[in-house]
Structures are given as C-alpha cells and as structure tokens.
Amino acid sequence: MTAAIGGTPLIRLKGASKATGCEIYGKAEFMNPGGSVKDRAALAIIEDAETRGVLKPGGTIVEGTAGNTGIGLTLVGNARGYRSVIVMPETQSREKIDFLRMIGADLRLVPAKPFRDPGNYVHVSRRLAEESGGVWANQFDNTANREGHRRTTAAEIWAQTGGRIDAFTCACGTGGTLAGVALGLADAAKKHGVARPRIVLADPEGSGLYGWVKNGDLSISGGSITEGIGQSRVTANLEGVVFDDAERIPDAEALEQIFSMLAEEGLSVGGSAGINVAAAIRTARKLGPGHTIVTILCDGGARYQSKLFNTAFLRERGLPTPAWLD
Numbered sequence: 052m053t054a055a056i057g058g059t060p061l062i063r064l065k066g067a068s069k070a071t072g073c074e075i076y077g078k079a080e081f082m083n084p085g086g087s088v089k090d091r092a093a094l095a096i097i098e099d100a101e102t103r104g105v106l107k108p109g110g111t112i113v114e115g116t117a118g119n120t121g122i123g124l125t126l127v128g129n130a131r132g133y134r135s136v137i138v139m140p141e142t143q144s145r146e147k148i149d150f151l152r153m154i155g156a157d158l159r160l161v162p163a164k165p166f167r168d169p170g171n172y173v174h175v176s177r178r179l180a181e182e183s184g185g186v187w188a189n190q191f192d193n194t195a196n197r198e199g200h201r202r203t204t205a206a207e208i209w210a211q212t213g214g215r216i217d218a219f220t221c222a223c224g225t226g227g228t229l230a231g232v233a234l235g236l237a238d239a240a241k242k243h244g245v246a247r248p249r250i251v252l253a254d255p256e257g258s259g260l261y262g263w264v265k266n267g268d269l270s271i272s273g274g275s276i277t278e279g280i281g282q283s284r285v286t287a288n289l290e291g292v293v294f295d296d297a298e299r300i301p302d303a304e305a306l307e308q309i310f311s312m313l314a315e316e317g318l319s320v321g322g323s324a325g326i327n328v329a330a331a332i333r334t335a336r337k338l339g340p341g342h343t344i345v346t347i348l349c350d351g352g353a354r355y356q357s358k359l360f361n362t363a364f365l366r367e368r369g370l371p372t373p374a375w376l377d
C-alpha cells in the first residue's frame with residue numbers, strides 16, 4: 052500500500068483564483084490511503100527507523116498524535132508487520148477515534164493537557180515507548196518527518212507547477228509539511244537559479260507560532276475548532292525555516308472556505324485545509340494579481356462531520372453553518 056502514498060494531484064481552486072486574480076492551487080493530500088498528508092510523514096518515519104535498525108520485524112511503533120499520524124502509522128505498520136500504540140487527546144473528532152479503532156490501532160485516549168504538563172499526549176507516548184521497548188515515532192522532533200516532505204511533497208509541487216510558484220502557505224502541527232516543502236522548494240529554486248517562493252505560515256487562533264514569526268513571541272491566546280494544527284513551541288522540524296510572513300486565521304474565515312470549496316468546487320476538506328486556503332487568499336491579495344500560490348489540502352471533511360458540518364456544534368460557538376444544512 053505504500054506505493055499509494057504521495058503522488059497527489061495539484062488542484063486549481065477556481066473560486067479562490069477568480070476572487071484574487073491569482074492562480075491558487077491546493078495539493079490534494081486527502082487522497083492518500085489514510086486520508087491525510089500525515090501518511091507521508093508516517094512512511095518516512097517508519098522507513099528511517101527501519102534503515103537505522105531500531106524498528107525490527109514484528110516491532111511496535113508508539114506515537115502521540117491528533118489522529119492522522121496515528122492512522123498513517125497504523126496502516127503502514129499493518130502493511131509491514133508492526134503493531135501500533137496510538138496516544139491521542141480525547142478532544143479529537145469521533146470519526147478519527149472510530150477509524151483508528153477500525154484499522155486496529157491500540158488506542159489510548161488521554162485528557163487534553165498543555166505541552167508543559169507531563170500528562171500531555173506527547174509525553175505519555177514517549178513514556179509508553181520507553182516502558183514497552185517500542186519505537187517512539189516522535190513526529191514533532193524527528194526530522195525524518197520533514198525530510199520525507201522535502202523528498203516527495205516539495206519535489207511534486209515543483210514538478211506540478213513547472214517551478215512557477217510565488218508563495219507557499221501552510222499551517223503547522225509538527226511543522227514537517229511546511230518545513231519540508233519550504234526547504235525542498237528552496238533547494239530546487241537554487242538549483243534552477245531562480246528566487247525561492249515566499250513561505251507564509253497559516254496559523255489558527257490559540258497557536259503561538261503566528262506571534263513567534265511576527266515578533267518572536269510564542270505566547271498564546273484564543274482557541275480553534277480545527278485539529279492537528281497550532282503549536283506552542285519551535286519543534287526540531289521547524290528549526291532553521293525562514294518565514295516571510297504569517298497569517299492568523301479565525302475559524303469563521305476557515306469555515307467560509309471549507310463550505311465554498313464543497314459547494315462550488317466539489318472538494319470536501321477539513322479544518323486545516325480551510326485555514327491554509329484562507330491564508331493563500333490573503334497572501335494573493337497582498338501580492339496582487341498574476342501570482343501563483345500553492346497550499347495543502349491536508350485531509351477530508353468526512354473526518355469532521357460531527358464538528359465542522361454539525362450545525363448545532365457550530366451554532367453553540369457562534370460560527371457560520373453551511374447554507375444547505377440550515
């Protein structure tokens with residue numbers, strides 16, 4: 052099944068392109084076998100651990116995840132004969148929890164705690180790996196994650212745009228996608244003697260990265276209903292990445308993009324894709340017409356039916372609802 056990971060289409064987003072006079076493209080990562088961009092990181096991390104000889108036949112992979120990396124690790128693990136122990140905050144969507152159980156993950160749900168708390172899912176997963184002799188995937192600080200994106204996602208985007216790309220916008224969980232694509236596109240631009248694209252962080256409310264890019268301050272305010280993105284620290288995957296700008300996107304603005312992509316383009320995407328496209332549109336408006344902007348459609352909307360497409364859930368939070376569900 053690993054042959055099905057990557058090689059995703061780059062889709063021209065006609066609504067976003069028309070509204071800005073730019074060419075805006077979304078990389079259809081929801082088409083990976085596990086349904087998200089994180090299949091690429093899972094495969095890269097497993098292959099790195101195999102190469103280093105730490106992951107042996109019949110071994111166990113342990114990871115803390117918002118869900119998508121756990122799905123990728125479990126599916127690749129199934130294909131290669133590894134067991135997977137997945138630690139996840141219980142606040143994540145019901146659909147991801149059910150799917151992880153369905154595919155055979157040994158799932159441990161924990162209360163949502165900040166990173167500084169020893170009960171945070173990342174620390175719980177590290178301790179579980181140490182105690183059980185399993186291999187800790189450590190997606191946040193294991194740079195095999197970004198190297199996988201550098202080799203595959205970045206190379207695909209460069210080929211699919213013919214190297215004509217003015218800006219790349221992306222949200223961060225681990226930072227693996229943003230960093231790998233940013234580094235890979237910069238390598239390719241250098242090789243071809245052209246300017247590298249601008250790298251723009253797309254950040255939800257409740258994340259520290261926007262303030263960090265803008266003024267070096269990681270402090271956090273607010274919150275978001277999106278999952279898998281936002282960060283309170285500079286992970287190893289994010290180290291050394293040069294950011295040209297950052298956009299902080301409120302949930303309502305991301306939802307507007309999610310609903311219009313579905314109704315007008317037939318694309319069903321999740322919350323982080325909405326944040327990414329909203330940031331691409333803001334970037335297009337800043338750059339002016341005629342530019343090419345690429346972003347990531349990280350996963351699909353069905354994974355969040357009970358939240359992003361649940362009118363009661365949205366109304367309780369004062370958020371917009373899709374017209375066709377009203």
Ligand code: PMP
Pocket residue numbers: 087088089117118119120222223224225226227228229278279280321323324349350
């Ligand atoms: N979007 C979704 C839906 C995710 O699950 C994740 C990963 N947690 C991301 C975006 C962020 O990707 P990365 O970890 O590569 O920064």
